[in-house]
Amino acid sequence: MTSEEPVIQLVGVKKVYGKGDALVYALAGVDLTIRAGEFVAIMGASGSGKSTSMNIIGCLDVPSAGSYRFRGAKVEEMTADERAMLRRLHIGFVFQGFNLLPRTTAIENVELPLVYRRVPTAERQRRAIEALETVGLGDRLHHVPSELSGGQQQRVAIARALASAPALLLADEPTGNLDSRRSAEIMQLLVQLNQERGITIVMVTHEPDMAAFASRCVHFKDGLIIGDGVPAEVFGPPSSSAGGAA
């Protein structure tokens, strides 16, 4: 898989927040290349820059310095609208807090990205149902989020990310609010999507158990990457620094 062209290429990426004394380097110079078909877990202590790098990878934010190429295109040179189009066409997001629209049925939530892609109504519904069936919620189409369990809500969120058939799926702590059984279900779903559909997945997690489902694990500390390899290597020996991430 690693022989594929890079989907994501970060070179010397820095992200600075604040000014003067309050200056914070959320990312202090990150080089990261992710190829099509990879399933990457990003780990690291709180405040180490995981979410910041996800925001940049997801084209929600731009680096303060350095360069980010998404499928070869320079993201930092794009306008906000161009980045929005990139997200619309190629990227699916799964957020930690689900971020489903309240009082909106599962199918309507899943249809949302397709609305912005101007997919005709009938086709939109067909694909939304298909996506919900993929995540095992074919029988919950017309439930609103408050009628769904946390795991079900997260699966709706995944279905929403899937519905537009993205090349890249970004998940920031997708199991953060779920118990371990639900978490494992979600992870199996992600692995399945990665393997069966070849979707590139980048996922932030605190838990080594979850990271173990990935094919590659990147370890952040203080805005820098301090470890990168197969999960077993990154936190293989119990004494290594990576063990503290949990």
Add this chain to the structure above:
Amino acid sequence: MIWAILAMALRQIRRNAVRSFLTMLGIMIGVGAVIALVTLGEGATSKVKSDISKLGDNLLIVSPGADRRGPEVSVATPFTAADLEAIREEVAGVRLAAPTVQKGALVVAGNLNWRTSITGTTNEYLEVRGYEVERGRSFTEQEVTAGQPLCVIGTTVEKQLFPGGEALGQYVRVDRIGCEIIGVLASKGQSSMGQDQDDLVLVPLRMAQRRLIGNTDIGTIYVTVDAAEDTAQTKTDIEDLLRQRRRIQPDAEDDFRVRDLQEIASAMSSATGALTSLLGAIAAVSLLVGGIGIMNIMLVNVTERTREIGTRLAIGALAREVLLQFLVEAIVLSTTGGVIGVALGLGGSYAGTRALGMPFVIQPGIVLVAFGFSAMIGVVFGYLPARKAANLNPIEALRHE
């Protein structure tokens, strides 16, 4: 895309039905008030015009006093019998001239009484003002010159003093003078100014002068002009005659006034027109308040739905699509309010014009203006909240609690 956005806006509005309704209420009331007031005003104006044209355009009202408005003036030097005679004899084109004197008085019949306006006049008055005797008769020439204590009454007076009974031939006392009722006038209903035209008592001129007022002065003189003659010319002739008779210096102003119906009509319609625009302005202010209400609710909406906006932006909504979505929501709210307001306004003014006996004239112009205005209010007052939504940073919006 616009349909998808419209559908989203409608869904959102339906989801918050009560709040949406309350938000629309301001616009509804504003538009409803504009429509109702303008329609009522138009009805009043057109009633005034039709009433006046019914009276004919050959009536001149000659009254003492130099006032510019108002039907009656009493303080100025009155006319004399000689003035009346001169108008009758010397002005070409005068067909009839009916002298009047007026006095408010209590009319008593048995143990009932009624305060009304007593008009001392001649039979010409009936013809000039378009009254007809329904029962009984009018005065004879001899009765008028002798000033006999007789009277002709309107139906309102009859109803008040003789409920359920026949007034004809009965006696009433007007300022303690017993008068026999020799005629009852056919009802004319309300005038365009809202006056009851049946609330009157007519007595012979000489009797009113001598026994009710105590002099031989004449107040207002009602003149009809021969159909063949030019009303404007007759009017000028009367003015010239009266200036001469009243010895008014060439540079002095008239101390009397000759009005024709055109003048009265335009005075009245400018009065109702002024009233209409005043009420319209008040209603427009309430529209403005409605607009501010919409802006307020939309701002609350944007804050409440910050995470939703963040989600939309994250999954690829363009800033202008988010702007459009919130703008469309505001416009749907304001135009829905506008449509309901138009319906309420038309319904209300229909009821109002029926109740006041006025014609119901729908002005398509004002309906369109009110509707367009409410849509515009949605755009104007929805823009700020919508721009606020569109300018949100997706990352911060997603993190918003």
